[in-house]
Amino acid sequence: MTSRGRSINIGERANFVNEIAECERERSVDSGTTTNSIMRRIILGVGGVTNGGKTTLTRRLLGALPNCCVVHQDDFFKPPDQIEVGEDGFKQWDVITSIDMEAMENTVTAWIENPVKFARSHGIAPSPSEPDEDVQILILEGFLLFNHKLLANMCSERYYLTIPYEECKRRRSGRNYTVPDPPGLFDGHVWPMYLKHRQEMEESGVSVASIDGLLSKDEIFTRVYTDIQNRFLNVS
Numbered sequence: 295m296t297s298r299g300r301s302i303n304i305g306e307r308a309n310f311v312n313e314i315a316e317c318e319r320e321r322s323v324d325s326g327t328t329t330n331s332i333m334r335r336i337i338l339g340v341g342g343v344t345n346g347g348k349t350t351l352t353r354r355l356l357g358a359l360p361n362c363c364v365v366h367q368d369d370f371f372k373p374p375d376q377i378e379v380g381e382d383g384f385k386q387w388d389v390i391t392s393i394d395m396e397a398m399e400n401t402v403t404a405w406i407e408n409p410v411k412f413a414r415s416h417g418i419a420p421s422p423s424e425p426d427e428d429v430q431i432l433i434l435e436g437f438l439l440f441n442h443k444l445l446a447n448m449c450s451e452r453y454y455l456t457i458p459y460e461e462c463k464r465r466r467s468g469r470n471y472t473v474p475d476p477p478g479l480f481d482g483h484v485w486p487m488y489l490k491h492r493q494e495m496e497e498s499g500v501s502v503a504s505i506d507g508l509l510s511k512d513e514i515f516t517r518v519y520t521d522i523q524n525r526f527l528n529v530s
């Protein structure tokens with residue numbers, strides 16, 4: 295899934311989306327075309343606590359938004375033999391070094407460089423022609439998204455789902471991951487790491503739109519979808 299195409303400097307990627315949009319805007323003005331011919335790229339982040347409802351929300355958005363692709367952070371977990379055991383006695387799955395972030399960055403770069411090709415290569419058909427036909431949207435979904443400065447900065451909006459400890463533990467106990475949770479993982483590793491990363495995110499100054507994950511699935515979807523429509527799609 296990684297891009298082997300033209301590489302761009304990692305430090306430049308956060309500004310890359312806006313720069314491309316600007317170039318395309320200028321090009322379209324030069325050639326006298328209408329604003330409808332501008333391809334706008336929008337990256338949205340869906341982050342938050344494990345089992346907060348990120349995947350559920352992302353799937354709904356994917357089905358509703360035009361020309362929308364998704365990159366899941368969970369798809370970049372390193373293999374179990376590369377995950378170290380920490381002082382808490384557990385394999386350290388809930389830290390960012392458990393994820394191959396370079397591969398994830400490369401995948402996002404591939405979308406930025408050519409969203410249409412990216413969608414095609416991931417089996418996503420273009421949306422039927424609409425006024426929004428030249429909007430391309432990428433959703434980044436993951437539990438440690440906004441602790442990664444580069445990806446956090448790429449997002450035009452960062453939706454952050456939270457649920458309280460008891461509900462999180464309840465939902466987590468019903469989940470089947472490719473690597474099953476050993477006894478005690480939630481209290482010994484998952485929840486403490488969530489609190490730690492959440493604090494680090496808040497201290498880093500990254501701004502997020504917090505969403506109460508206890509709301510119904512429909513309510514969460516409607517709120518986020520309406521926000522996206524109003525702020526990013528209903529613009530001339």
Ligand SMILES: Nc1ncnc2c1ncn2[C@@H]1O[C@H](COP(=O)(O)OP(=O)(O)O)[C@@H](O)[C@H]1O
Pocket residue numbers: 342343344345346347348349350351465507508509510511514
């Ligand atoms: N708003 C919600 N209310 C109740 N249960 C939910 C809600 N959103 C998700 N769930 C449930 O919680 C579990 C985890 O949801 P998921 O979307 O996979 O979370 P995440 O991707 O954040 O780990 C699933 O069983 C899902 O059906």
Ligand SMILES: O=C(O)c1ccc[n+]([C@@H]2O[C@H](COP(=O)([O-])O)[C@@H](O)[C@H]2O)c1
Pocket residue numbers: 343344345348349368371387388436437471472473484
């Ligand atoms: O998906 C995997 O391969 C995988 C392997 C080991 C652990 N996980 C768990 O995946 C969790 C993050 O995913 P999510 O969907 O619950 O936000 C995190 O809390 C990890 O403990 C996930």
